[in-house]
Amino acid sequence: MASDNPVITITPDDLPLHCSGPQHETWNGHPRVFLPIQSHGDAECPYCGAHYHLDGELPHHHY
Template sequence: MSATQERPIQANAERRYTVSRADLPLSCPLPEMALWNSHPRVYLPIEATGEAECPYCSAHFTLKD
């Protein structure tokens, strides 16, 4: 990894995330998270209620717009 590349966000490090419509479709772990030490990627329906919870890690997502 070069000095100019950013490290991926650690997957499942937090339990609450705020996402925007630009982040849709919503998946957990999020695309910018490291996947090697996480659960399988799942897509979460958030559009109807504005909230979603991951069935694997219980991370709670809130849609901000």
């Protein structure tokens, strides 16, 4: 993923991953969008191009 924005590192505690414009004030950000991400993976916001990296493993869910 190519982006001019710095990488925002998140941990499993920050999930679910969503973006509403990390470089904007709350009042002028874009709509909140939830982003799919894999363990130790990356995701890029389609609105603002923010680049996220998950540092860790996705939690395991038991059904």
